[in-house]
Amino acid sequence: MVDLPTLQPFFADKLELLAEILGRYPEYGRRSALMPLLWEVQRAERHVSEARIEEIAEIIGVTATEAKGVMSFYSTYHEQPVGRYHLQVCRTLSCALAGGDELYAHVCERTGLVNGETDAEGRFSIQNVECLGSCGTAPVLQVNDAFYERVTRSGVDALLEAMRRDELPPPTRERGGDNASAAKAERQTTPADPTDAGGAA
């Protein structure tokens, strides 16, 4: 008899996390935990495999087909692994008016990848995305969960170089409008927050 390969269930050693996620929702709303469970797996594994979908479906009490139907509805869950640095370029109108298309072409040229591709070493992947709500600070490049706004050619090149060294610089804190001057005017009056390093994973 052949020993079939088995995969350790993702949540087998994360029972506290699992309980915390399920506990966010009322008992009758257990299915609401589907999206956060998908997020947890994707965060760790950079995609959600068929095996993980089956595991999550069983936890929630739905079929794997249903769970996959939900997952595939949303554009930020991935069925295939994305890179350690997932480069998402917004190309919707406000970004396009600020060079979003050229930014996309530039990132493609520098990485040798196009939309939907991941490189062989699993470092970079590229995805065209729609409006990220950064229209006032366009063009925007989202790397994993962090926004890099008003990006320039030299800025993108420096960012890519840093990522080739496995460093991810802190994201921008652009606000646009008159909110930068406000920060200056009122900084003295509000207590500083030592925990705010401004970084997203």
Place this chain on the structure above:
Amino acid sequence: MSTVAESSRPITSRFDPRFEVTLYRYVGVEGAHTLDAYRAHGGYAAATKALTERTPAQVIDEVKASGLRGRGGAGFPTGLKWSFMPPPDGGQRFIVCNADESEPGSFKDRYLLEDDPHQVIEGMLIAGYAIQATLGVLYVRGEYYRAYERLQAAIDEARAAGVLGTGVLGTGVDFDLILHRGAGAYICGEETALMNSFEGLRANPRLKPPFPAQAGVYGRPTTINNVESFASVVHIIDKGAAWYAAMGTDDSKGTKLYQVSGPVHRPGVYELPMGASFRELIYDLAGGPTEPAKAFIPGGSSTPMLPWTDANLDLPMDYASMAKAGTMLGTGGVIVIPESKCIVDAMYNLVRFYAHESCGKCTPCREGVSTWLPKMFQKLLAGLGTCEDLSLMEEMVRHLRGTAFCPLADACAMPVAASFQHFRSEYEHLVDTGTPLHPRTSRWVA
């Protein structure tokens, strides 16, 4: 009022003496997102006032009297919406915050959530009390990860301080929040699609009726409002309905967060009393266009564009004036379209967006928005279009209107129709010559 191409005056809405900036006062201020900072400038005083000195019905009356209209785009009167909730039957009721901001050209909610999350939580607490809901759902779009982190930290702080949980703020009122993260779908901004998404379903909109007040989240009575609406409620309770209603115009009260993007000198979010003109926003605050402009989208990508004329720039940004001009205030997200951008190319950009975001439930939207329209734009832009194609496209967008469960198809059809109305000559130029009137150039200046 400035009439020059570029205002040299360093006017900013924040320091405008004519009114008080409230919603965005602490946006961009370092450290303002913490509970200590929020409380240091009087945070949660409005909620305490509502919960201890007012009945739920009085809170609803106050919001009704303020004239606040929903800031998510549709402009429905907020207090009236709250009054649609049926009498409590002992079962769970929900207040939902729609933080799925994804309408192209809109980015006001993001900074509120990131920099002043407690303001939104306080608004939800007041609203929850008013409609007698003990549970709130805060649905934030997946891409707003920083906002998600800030909200989670704010909720944790609020729970630890007794601002959320059992007996909030030392009263007998229970209220807690569920923070839920989306995963990239514009359709979740539609209220019933958002509820399906929250429940772990595909985010297809639901048939209405029943409306959310009858059967919303988990089939329970639910009220859903936009981020900015909740923030506005805090100041209405804090300073009174009369103070709020004194700002703005007859049918549009208070201040609103307007956004400017596209080629202007100072793009960003500006808080202004409702009824201020596009000229004040675009020229006085945003510094005017950096290159000649031919049109502007007044309130997010789904609102019909207006040509760049003096009359249009002088239009007051309120609900009635926008309706009269044949467009909508929407989210207040203004996108300036420069002369040098091919209007067909610009519209294709938006059609591609709607094609990507159509959920595929209703046939007219799936076939029209997702399939035919983008293909026809591709044909035009490839120089292969005919006069008949233009007529067909006009007919199509006319027939798309009002044929689907939700407004997404209309949201795509309306701006396309407006582009034909005002700039048909650019479409015709493409058909006649096979090349756009304004060929693509690099727009990446940096």
